[in-house]
Amino acid sequence: MSDALFDPPGTTWTRVSPALTTVRRILLVPPLVVVAIALVGAALLWADGPWPVVLLALAVVALGAAAWTWRWAARNTASWGYAEQEDDLLVTGGVLFRRLVAVPYGRMQFVDVQAGPVDRRFGIATVTLHTASTETAADIPGLPAEEARRLRNRLTELGESHGAGL
Amino acid sequence: MAPDSDAGQESQGSRTHPLTGLVQGTLWAGAAVAGLVGQLVSGDGWGELPIWLSLVAAVGGGLLIGVGFGFLTWYFTRYVIDGTELRISSGVLQKSSRRIPYERIQSVDVAEPFLARVLGLAELRIEMAGGKNARTSLRFVSLDDARRLRGILLARAQGREVTDDHHEQEELDVIAHVSPERVVIGTLLSLDFLAAVLGTIAAAVAAVWFGQVLAFLGGLVPLGTWVVQIVGRRVLQQWDFTLYRSATGFRIERGLLSRTSQSIPFARVQGVAIEEPYVWRRLGWQRLEVDVAGQAAHDGDDSSDISSTLLPIADPALAAAVLEEMVPGARADADDPVRVPRRSWPFAPIGWRYRWVTADGVAFVARSGWLTRTTDVVPHARTQSVELRQGPLQRRLGVATIEVHTPKGPVDADGPHLDAPRARELAFAQLEHARRARLPH
Structure with a gap:
C-alpha cells in the first residue's frame, strides 16, 4: 500500500543513476573504516584495564555503521x-x-x-x-x-x- | 551594494536631514555604554579606571566618535529622484551608489525609531523585488519629507507620473483601530505571557525558599527577558495600532516609542493565519498574521521592525472581513473538513481531535492546536509546491502528512497524520486547484 501511496499518477518514476550508490559509498564508508582501524590500533597499544574492551566495542560499532551505510547507499539510491x-x-x-x-x-x-x-x-x-x-x-x-x-x-x-x- | 561606475560622481541631489549624524552618534554611544555595562557585569572593567570615569568615557567617547562619524556619513550621503529611478550614493572612503528603478519597488515603509522620532525624523525603507539586499533605507529625513517621498515613490512604482511638489494625498480609510487598553489586556491574557509570568514567580519563590538566590538567578534572568520581550513585541510595538485601506493594499501604523508605517499590498499576501489563544477564544478575540512575499527574507537584521501581524486583536467579524478583502471568498472554517483519524493519537495525544484540513474553491485551510488554535489559509493561487510524506511510525499507523508550501512566515499550512490514501488524494487535488488558480482569468 505504501508503494501505491507514492506512485506518480499515470506514469512511472524516472530513476537516478546507480553511480550515486558508488559515490556515496566512496564518500561515507572509508572514513568509518579508518575510524574502526584507529580504534583497534588504540586498543592494541592500550592493553590496560577496561579500555581495550570499550575501544574494540566502539570499533565494532564503527564497522557496523560502515556496513549499514554500504547497504543504505544502494537502497536510498533506488528510492529516488x-x-x-x-x-x-x-x-x-x-x-x-x-x-x-x-x-x-x-x-x-x-x-x-x-x-x-x-x-x-x-x-x-x-x-x-x-x-x-x-x-x-x-x-x-x-x-x-x-x-x-x-x-x-x-x-x-x-x-x-x-x-x-x- | 555593488560598486557602480557612477559612484562618487554624485555631487548634486538632496541631502538627508542634518540631525542624522546626531541620531547615529547617540545610537553608537548607546552601544558603547551597553558594551561597557556588559563588561562591568561580567566583572572586568576598563583596567584601573573607577566605574564612573569609564562610564563618562564610554558616553563621551561614544558620542564624540559617533557624532563625528555620523556627520561624515551624512555629509557624503545624497539621494536623487529622477525620471526613472531613485539613486542613493554614500560612503566616505568607499563610495557606493545604489539605483532603485521605480518599477522594481514593491513597497515603501516609513519608520520612526524612538531617537529619530524625538527629533522629528523618519527613515524611509524601500523594498525591491527579489534577491538579497532587496531592502534599502534612507535615514534620516524629516517626517514630512519621508511621507512626501513615499507618496512619490509609490505613485511612480505604479506608473503614475507625479511632480515633486504637487503630489496627490493618498486616500486612506480606517478599517480598524486597536486601542492600547485592548492590546494590554490581550497580552496579559495571552498564553505565553501567562506562562512566562508564572515561571518567573515560581523561580523567584523557589529562590527565596531555598535561599539560593544566585543559583536561581540563572533561571530568573531568561524568564524575565522573555516577559520583557513579550511586552515589547505585543504591547510597545502594537500600541495605538491602526489598520488602513489604501488603493493597493493595507497600511499599518503602530508603535509607542518607535512608530512604524508599513504597507502590505494585497498582491503580495501569500497566506493568512488566524490565531486564537485559549483565553482569547472565550472572549471572541483573534489575531491575524500574514505571509508577505519577500518580507521574511530579512529576518535577523531588524525583524522587529517588520511585523507579520495584520491585526493584533480583532473580533471574528472584523477578522473575517479583512480576510475576505485579502483572499476573496475564503473562509476560515469548513463544513465537511478532512479530520485526522483517531489512530494518529501517538503523534498528538490531545491535539489530534482539533486538527483538520480542507480545500474549497479558493484556498487550502488547515486548523490545528488546542491551547492556541491556529487556522492557516493559503489561497490556491499562492501554492508554491505540495509535499506528501510518511515516516516509519506513520506507515504502521496508515497515516501520512501533506504540506502546502508557502514562503517563509507565520503561515504553515500542514495536514499532519491524515489517513494515507486521503492525504494522497488531497495532495494531487491541491495541485489541480493550484493549476486552475494560476490560469489567467
Whole structure:
C-alpha cells in the first residue's frame, strides 16, 4: 500500500543513476573504516584495564555503521525518482522517511545544478528546484550530467512558459 | 551594494536631514555604554579606571566618535529622484551608489525609531523585488519629507507620473483601530505571557525558599527577558495600532516609542493565519498574521521592525472581513473538513481531535492546536509546491502528512497524520486547484 501511496499518477518514476550508490559509498564508508582501524590500533597499544574492551566495542560499532551505510547507499539510491508531468515536476525519495514533492513549473524561481569532485568523476550531478518557499527543498541527486543539464534547461523553459509571477 | 561606475560622481541631489549624524552618534554611544555595562557585569572593567570615569568615557567617547562619524556619513550621503529611478550614493572612503528603478519597488515603509522620532525624523525603507539586499533605507529625513517621498515613490512604482511638489494625498480609510487598553489586556491574557509570568514567580519563590538566590538567578534572568520581550513585541510595538485601506493594499501604523508605517499590498499576501489563544477564544478575540512575499527574507537584521501581524486583536467579524478583502471568498472554517483519524493519537495525544484540513474553491485551510488554535489559509493561487510524506511510525499507523508550501512566515499550512490514501488524494487535488488558480482569468 505504501508503494501505491507514492506512485506518480499515470506514469512511472524516472530513476537516478546507480553511480550515486558508488559515490556515496566512496564518500561515507572509508572514513568509518579508518575510524574502526584507529580504534583497534588504540586498543592494541592500550592493553590496560577496561579500555581495550570499550575501544574494540566502539570499533565494532564503527564497522557496523560502515556496513549499514554500504547497504543504505544502494537502497536510498533506488528510492529516488522524478516524473515530468504536464504541469508539475514530481520528485520522490527516501526509504524510511518517504517524501513526494510536487512543484508546479509555473512556481519555479530557479534551478541549480551542482556536482562535487567525486560526483564529476562519476558523471553525476544534483539538480535542485527553488520556489519562493524554502520548504520546497526539492533535490534530485545522482542525475547523469547530461540528463541534469537537459532537465535544467527543460525546467527553465517550462518555468518561463508557465510562469505566473509569485 | 555593488560598486557602480557612477559612484562618487554624485555631487548634486538632496541631502538627508542634518540631525542624522546626531541620531547615529547617540545610537553608537548607546552601544558603547551597553558594551561597557556588559563588561562591568561580567566583572572586568576598563583596567584601573573607577566605574564612573569609564562610564563618562564610554558616553563621551561614544558620542564624540559617533557624532563625528555620523556627520561624515551624512555629509557624503545624497539621494536623487529622477525620471526613472531613485539613486542613493554614500560612503566616505568607499563610495557606493545604489539605483532603485521605480518599477522594481514593491513597497515603501516609513519608520520612526524612538531617537529619530524625538527629533522629528523618519527613515524611509524601500523594498525591491527579489534577491538579497532587496531592502534599502534612507535615514534620516524629516517626517514630512519621508511621507512626501513615499507618496512619490509609490505613485511612480505604479506608473503614475507625479511632480515633486504637487503630489496627490493618498486616500486612506480606517478599517480598524486597536486601542492600547485592548492590546494590554490581550497580552496579559495571552498564553505565553501567562506562562512566562508564572515561571518567573515560581523561580523567584523557589529562590527565596531555598535561599539560593544566585543559583536561581540563572533561571530568573531568561524568564524575565522573555516577559520583557513579550511586552515589547505585543504591547510597545502594537500600541495605538491602526489598520488602513489604501488603493493597493493595507497600511499599518503602530508603535509607542518607535512608530512604524508599513504597507502590505494585497498582491503580495501569500497566506493568512488566524490565531486564537485559549483565553482569547472565550472572549471572541483573534489575531491575524500574514505571509508577505519577500518580507521574511530579512529576518535577523531588524525583524522587529517588520511585523507579520495584520491585526493584533480583532473580533471574528472584523477578522473575517479583512480576510475576505485579502483572499476573496475564503473562509476560515469548513463544513465537511478532512479530520485526522483517531489512530494518529501517538503523534498528538490531545491535539489530534482539533486538527483538520480542507480545500474549497479558493484556498487550502488547515486548523490545528488546542491551547492556541491556529487556522492557516493559503489561497490556491499562492501554492508554491505540495509535499506528501510518511515516516516509519506513520506507515504502521496508515497515516501520512501533506504540506502546502508557502514562503517563509507565520503561515504553515500542514495536514499532519491524515489517513494515507486521503492525504494522497488531497495532495494531487491541491495541485489541480493550484493549476486552475494560476490560469489567467
